[in-house]
Amino acid sequence: MTQQTADIQHLKTLARRISLVENEAVGYEQLLEQLPAGSPTRVIGITGPPGAGKSTLVNTLITTLLAQQKTVAIIAVDPSSPFNFGALLGDRIRMSQHFNNMQVFIRSMANRGALGGLSPKIIEVSDVIKAAGFDYLFIETVGVGQSEVDIAGIADTTVVVLVPEAGDEIQTMKAGLMEVADIFVVNKADRDSADMFVKNLRLLSAERHTRDWQIPVLKTIATRNEGVEELIAAIDKHQQQINGQDRRSILMADKAWQLIQHRRMRNVNKQQLQQQIQQALQEGNFNLYRFINNWQ
Amino acid sequence: MTQQTADIQHLKTLARRISLVENEAVGYEQLLEQLPAGSPTRVIGITGPPGAGKSTLVNTLITTLLAQQKTVAIIAVDPSSPFNFGALLGDRIRMSQHFNNMQVFIRSMANRGALGGLSPKIIEVSDVIKAAGFDYLFIETVGVGQSEVDIAGIADTTVVVLVPEAGDEIQTMKAGLMEVADIFVVNKADRDSADMFVKNLRLLSAERHTRDWQIPVLKTIATRNEGVEELIAAIDKHQQQINGQDRRSILMADKAWQLIQHRRMRNVNKQQLQQQIQQALQEGNFNLYRFINNWQ
Incomplete structure (x- = not known):
């Protein structure tokens, strides 16, 4: 068996396992219970308002990581909320240059959470993907409302992508995003208003300085591949910071809560x-x- | 006992009952189980993006309904989400001219829903208020994300308040609001762009014409009390349309689902x-x- 055949086999097995979990087919609970305790996978949430260039950024991240011989998985969350838009489909297509790359696994999931939150299924699927041993797992969500808060409960590192602009509505959204960001990315940083925007964001994020982590505000131009290596460095640095048990158990408790809820409500139609x-x-x-x- | 003393007594009892339910104190389940089957109260959700003038509109609605000798209750939902802002507090203060009016009952509630949805408590409290026999119950929420969708599950009539303006983010938000609106209000209708905005909104809402209901697009200038009587007329007309059992049972099933979930998860800490x-x-x-x- 060549390496490529083995890789294909590996990805096929993974895809089958995910379908098993998604459909709650016979044996899916046993599969989850047998997942190994540890995983080397860095789980990174990418969120932000529509139009911030999240998919382009993920695309560039993939390209850069592949060049570094890393393996990458992506869960692209299509919100099935009323906020679902055609633009998102466009995003999926833009990412397609990687669909056949052996080092990359891409899975699109609907956000089927009955209450607007991220579906408990995304928790389960991300755990299945982690067990497959990818170096990175990116979970991309559109931040309109609650989902950017929920992603923070699944990802180890949450990257909030913004674009330079003004307006009250954006400010409102940003405050919600402020709460969940481990890293800020100002994309489309070649826009006129970028420097002032970055400066203001740095002031705001300085207020949230903790003993262990100062939220960085990074500039990228994803379409020109600028600033992406710095972003990867910041992600890796944050991952090293969070290896303490405390944050991990808080994240786990959030996941446990959602999964318990899902199971208790499963028979309510x-x-x-x-x-x-x-x-x-x-x-x-x-x-x-x-x-x-x-x-x- | 004068009428006024009786009224005060009535409102005090109501406030006590609501606290009982909010705190899940002993006897609250029995209280809920003994609520009468029918209520004359029209339950109206008022939602829309921040800055649309919802509170001013509610204020003007109250004034107008009081002049018509109606009784009015209001639940003002402060989202405890990351989107909570000082502006909201300002809204509460602006409504205060009615706080001591006997025909009016105002209750502020935090949106404590663990998953970003409206709290099951709001369902219970609105049922307690309905049993008190007010003519109207307004539930005011800020539509940033999911809450405007949830309010549609509690209110019989959902009024979506918008202001004339453009921009992609607003358009995104609007599509979500489009799904839940029974009535559109374009507030601040004296702005330059109002007519074009109303025209576009009418085109969009015409697409959602059903056999029983064509979503009206009304213009108001809440600060000058313009268009408010037309809004009340539209609310009353919609309430007559929805007296069929079908929509009522769908609303009830939504509420039942949320309440069952709340009870099943109550012991999960x-x-x-x-x-x-x-x-x-x-x-x-x-x-x-x-x-x-x-x-x-």
């Missing part, structure tokens, strides 16, 4: 609920809280 | 999870999925 409620409403004297207590 | 995980990590060979299956 909205359509079935609706049918039963419709019938109860017709019978009259309906009270939602009595219904819930008597339910199941 | 993230801090406790973290402590146990930290210990397990130290013992070595930790697997998240084995941990979850063995948990509790």
